[in-house]
Amino acid sequence: MSPDIGSDRSDHADAARRAVAGIAASAVGLALTPVVGPVGAAMAASGLVPIFEQIAAYDKQAAENAARVAQLGAEFAGVTPVDLGSWSAESPRRQALLANVVDAAWRFADEEKIVGLARLLADGIRDDARIDTDRLFVVALRDFEPAHIQVLRHMAIGGNPHDQPPARPVGAPQEWATEHVREALPWLAEGLDYLLATLDGSGCIATGTSRYGTSPWWLVTPFGHGLLKFLIDGSGSAISRHAAD
Known part of the structure; x- marks a missing residue:
């Protein structure tokens, strides 16, 4: 593989990660905003800053999980991240499956759930007839510990x-x-x-x-x-x- 091709694929993967993280933020409605004013000062004085720093780190990890699920799903299906974006844009049902998978990964996913969600996404990518059932599996898995x-x-x-x-x-x-x-x-x-x-x-x-x-x-x-x-x-x-x- 030439350096240019590898660089191009890396750029595509990075773009996919950013896009999926954005989808996750929209789907789940999570956004971390700085705490300012008297409330922020009170939190700092009470020693709660480390707790909110942990929440921020958790939010970052959630976004990374969501991006990784989408990337793995594309790999399992044998398509590129760019192909995944094109595939999802062609149908509301496809968009819904991707959004469900990203939402489930964002909420919190250990390795087992990440791989399971990626397999479900790949299953839908390979066969449109599977999308509705795969979405039911994803919704169930989303709420499982x-x-x-x-x-x-x-x-x-x-x-x-x-x-x-x-x-x-x-x-x-x-x-x-x-x-x-x-x-x-x-x-x-x-x-x-x-x-x-x-x-x-x-x-x-x-x-x-x-x-x-x-x-x-x-x-x-x-x-x-x-x-x-x-x-x-x-x-x-x-x-x-x-x-x-």
């Missing part, structure tokens, strides 16, 4: 030792009573009711009718399996096989 993903993954592929009828192989994901999830993930025990309620509200899990007469028993839904495939390895082969059991 790492603990939500941990619970969902364990319920989908961890296997419930309390629910092993002979017709199914040991370790296959099946039904989960709340107390079984709590037993499997004791470090999340205090927050588990909230985590399960959020997963239920997003459509990732649903209550099933237990063979054992206790309630509620939770099942990972096809929507939940579909979301997980973007968070695990992008192929979804193992998830799809379990979902078909």
Whole structure:
């Protein structure tokens, strides 16, 4: 690769990062402004300046996350950042998917969510027919903390030792009573009711009718399996096989 071509691509990437950061700021409505006047003086006197400096650093990191998701999404789809801009400009649905992805990354994203969001964006770039469903996945993922993903993954592929009828192989994901999830993930025990309620509200899990007469028993839904495939390895082969059991 010649130096000129590499420089040109770097310029394109930098332009894309700036553009996506601007989209994020518009979509989420976040803007850091200096605190002035008596209020600013009071904050300085009370020692709150370091806290607001942390908020400013967080805001910068959020913008970087949003830009990185867009850049990764373009790479996964095999297009350039410039192509991504052209692609999104051709349709309001495409713009909406990009805005949803940027919004979700801006709110706060660890590495797992960044990669998952980028895969969802790439999925929509590759196939317009996937955009509406991908947007639903993005909206669900936006409100998930790492603990939500941990619970969902364990319920989908961890296997419930309390629910092993002979017709199914040991370790296959099946039904989960709340107390079984709590037993499997004791470090999340205090927050588990909230985590399960959020997963239920997003459509990732649903209550099933237990063979054992206790309630509620939770099942990972096809929507939940579909979301997980973007968070695990992008192929979804193992998830799809379990979902078909």
